Amino acid sequence: MASNFECGTSLENEFPLLAGHLKLIKTLFTCEGVDKKGLGDKLIKDLLDDFLFPASKLIFDTRSTPSKETVIGRSLPSV
Numbered sequence: 001m002a003s004n005f006e007c008g009t010s011l012e013n014e015f016p017l018l019a020g021h022l023k024l025i026k027t028l029f030t031c032e033g034v035d036k037k038g039l040g041d042k043l044i045k046d047l048l049d050d051f052l053f054p055a056s057k058l059i060f061d062t063r064s065t066p067s068k069e070t071v072i073g074r075s076l077p078s079v
Helices: 011-029 036-052 054-064 068-075
Strands: none
Touching: 011 036, 036 054
16 A cells, blocks of 8 residues: 655655745735734744754643653552
8 A cells, every 4th residue: 555654754855845834824824814913923833842842842741741650649548
């Protein structure tokens, strides 16, 4: 069975793909009636979190969310 997608990362393929998506977004933002300020703020946050600093986002998310061990330790009655 042929696959249209590849697993893993290849930087030589990611940059043109990201550039194409950014050009599409830029074009869509030129449409009338688009809340450029609201959508732009969300887009910038998503780009920073998902593409530029994904490890920082992961660290932040895991610090603000209790771990499995923390939750289990809190729910067990002390003996």
